[in-house]
Amino acid sequence: MPAEDQAAPQRGDVPSPGGRSRPTMQDVAAHAGVALKTVSRVVNGEPGVTPAMAERVRAAIDQLGFRRNDGARILRKGQTASIGLIMEDIGDPFYSALSRAIEDVARVHGHLLFTGSSDEDPARERELALAFCARRVDGLIVIPASDDHTYLLPEIAAGLATVFVDRPPRLIEADTVLSSNIDGARAGVAHLIRGGHRRIGYIGDAPRIYTSMLRHRGYREAMAQAGLRVDDSWVAMAAPSLGSVRLALRRMLARPAPVTALFCGNNRVSVAALRELRALAQAGEPGGVAFVGFDDFELADLLYPGVTVVAQDVARLGQGAAQLLFRRLAGDRGPAERIEVATQLIQRGSGEIPPG
Amino acid sequence: MPAEDQAAPQRGDVPSPGGRSRPTMQDVAAHAGVALKTVSRVVNGEPGVTPAMAERVRAAIDQLGFRRNDGARILRKGQTASIGLIMEDIGDPFYSALSRAIEDVARVHGHLLFTGSSDEDPARERELALAFCARRVDGLIVIPASDDHTYLLPEIAAGLATVFVDRPPRLIEADTVLSSNIDGARAGVAHLIRGGHRRIGYIGDAPRIYTSMLRHRGYREAMAQAGLRVDDSWVAMAAPSLGSVRLALRRMLARPAPVTALFCGNNRVSVAALRELRALAQAGEPGGVAFVGFDDFELADLLYPGVTVVAQDVARLGQGAAQLLFRRLAGDRGPAERIEVATQLIQRGSGEIPPG
C-alpha cells in the first residue's frame, strides 16, 4: 500500500463499514511494475501482451486479491449487463417460476438480475423501477401493478428496454407477453358447461387487476355463448382472502338453486376456495361442487379429486419476455410486440364432477 | 449482439443499443445556468441552496428528464446499497419464500437485491458470488452449494459482509443461520415411533448436502434412541427424482417385513414420495404407510390425509440472515454468529396412521 498522506482518517476505527479498501488496477500495476493499461489488458484478456508480462501481472493480481470493480467499468462503458425484474411477490410460486425462467435467459446473455416485489402497490412498483433505472439496468421486465406507466417514458427514450409480462402496460406502448386469459377462462367454463352444469359460480381477484378482469370476461362469454344466465350472486371479485372467499362461496351455495360448479380466477383464490369447500364437506354439507381453476399449482394432481385447471405456460411466459428484451438490447427497433401464450385445460377430476 | 467494437461509435448516431444518451448533472447545470455542484445539492437535498435557485434546478431536471446515475455516485461513495442473494433455485417455493423475507428486510434498509440460482453447482455459486462482488454489493447472503468458500476470503477481508443460510460455510468462518435439522428430524421420527412404528424408512436428498446429512443423522439418532434397528434397505439418499424415489419406495415396501412409516428429508422428496404412494394405493397396494416430511409445503393440509410435517420457519430464517447482515453493515465486528431456528412438528394425519 502506498502511503497516501491524505487526511487518511483512523485506520482501525470505523472505516466505512468495510475492512481495508480493495486494491485497484493502479495498485496491481505498481505491484507488478507495469503501467495501469497493461493490467487492464490482462484483466480483460485483450491481445498484445507478452506472456511473461501477463504472468507478472497475474501474479500481482493474485497476491493482492484484486477483483475488477465493475462499477467503474460500467460507468465507462455505459452498459451494466444487468436487468431488473419487478413482480407482485417473489414469494408466490407463480412469480418465482417466472423469475427463474427469466434468470436462465439472462444468464445466457451474461446479465445479472435485480428482483423486487411490488405487492401490487403502484407506488412501490414505480419506486423499484426508478431505483433500477438509477442503477442503469439495461432492461426492465415488469409485471405491472400500476395503471400509469408514463413515468417510464423518459427512461425508455433514453434507451431502457422494457417488457411487460402477465399484464399489459398502461398509457404507454411496449412489448408485452400475456397468457390467453379470455380464451383460457372461456375454455375452462365451457368445459363445465359441457359437463352439464348450468349454474356456475365465478370467484376472482379484484377487478382492477387486468388478468382478473379478462378471466371474468371469459367466464361471462362462455356462459352467454351457451345461453346461460348469470346470477349476480354467483360472481365475487375481491382480493383473495379466506374470509372473502368463504363468504362468496356460502352465498352461492345457500341459494334455493345453488351453483353446481365453480370457476376460480387464479391460484390463490383457487386454493382458498378448495380449502373452504373441504371445510364445508367435512361439516357435512352436500358438497360435490365441480371445480376448475385458472393457473396450475403444485400438488393439484394429488388432491382428491385431482384439481382440473386451465394451466398457464409460466416458463414460456418468462422466456418469451426475456428473449424479447434481449432482442431489443441487441438492437431490434421494431414496433412494440405483443405475444400471447396459449393456456391448456388439464382435466384431473374436479372439473368432471357432474351436476346434482 | 450488436457490432460493438467495430465502427467508431458516433455519439448521435446509434448510441449503444439505446436511444439518445441520458442527461447528466452537467447538462442540468448548463440548462439551468448554475454550477454542477448546485445541481448535486438539490438532487441530494443538501442544505444551503436558495429556494429560487432550487426551483430553477428542479425545473431543468424535469424538462430534461434527468435521473441521477447511481453508478457514478457509488463509484465515488464506495457503498452500493445492494446485496446479493445466491440460492439453489429461486423457482423453488422454499427459496422464493426465503428470498421474500430477505427482500423485505433489505427494503427497510434501502438496499436493492441481486438474486441468482446456483442449481446446486459449486462453480455456478462461485461465479455468481464473484460477479456480485465485482458489482461491489455491500453484502452477500448465500445458501451454499460449494464445499469450499475460501474464494470469498479476499472479498471478506476487503469488507464484504457475508451470511450463510440453511447450510454453513465450508472452510471459512462466517455468520450462519440454520434450521434445527437434527432435532427436527429426530422429533419427526420420534413421533412415528411413539405412534407404534418400528420399521421406518428414510428418503433424503444427496448425502453431500449438509441439511440432508443432518436430517439423516436425526433419523438414525431417533431410531437408536428407541433401540430400533435400521435396515440398510430402508434408507435412500439421492437427488430427488420421481424415478429414484419410486425405486427406493418399492424396495422398502417389497420386503418381507416392509416399512410401515416413511420419513422424508425435504420438500421435493416428500412430494415425489407422496405421488408415488398415491400411485401405489391406486394400484391396489396395501398402502396405509404413515408419512412425515421435513419442511412444510402449501396444500399439505388439503391432501388426504393431511400431511404431517416438521416445518421450518422460513420467514425467520430469511429475516435472521438479513438482519445479521445489516448489523454487520452497521459496523458490528463481533465474532461469527450462528443462529439456529427451531422447527415445529405439525400433525395433520399422515403421521398419525398406526402401523400394520
Next chain:
DNA sequence: TTGAAAGCGCTACCAG
C-alpha cells in the same frame, strides 16, 4: 450561498 477543481476505478484513444 455558490462554484471550481480533484478525484472514485476503469476503459478508450493515441503516443511511443
Next chain:
DNA sequence: CTGGTAGCGCTTTCAA
C-alpha cells in the same frame, strides 16, 4: 507491444 492521458457522472474539498 507498452504506456500515458483523458474522460464516464458523480461527490468531496475548499475557495470565492
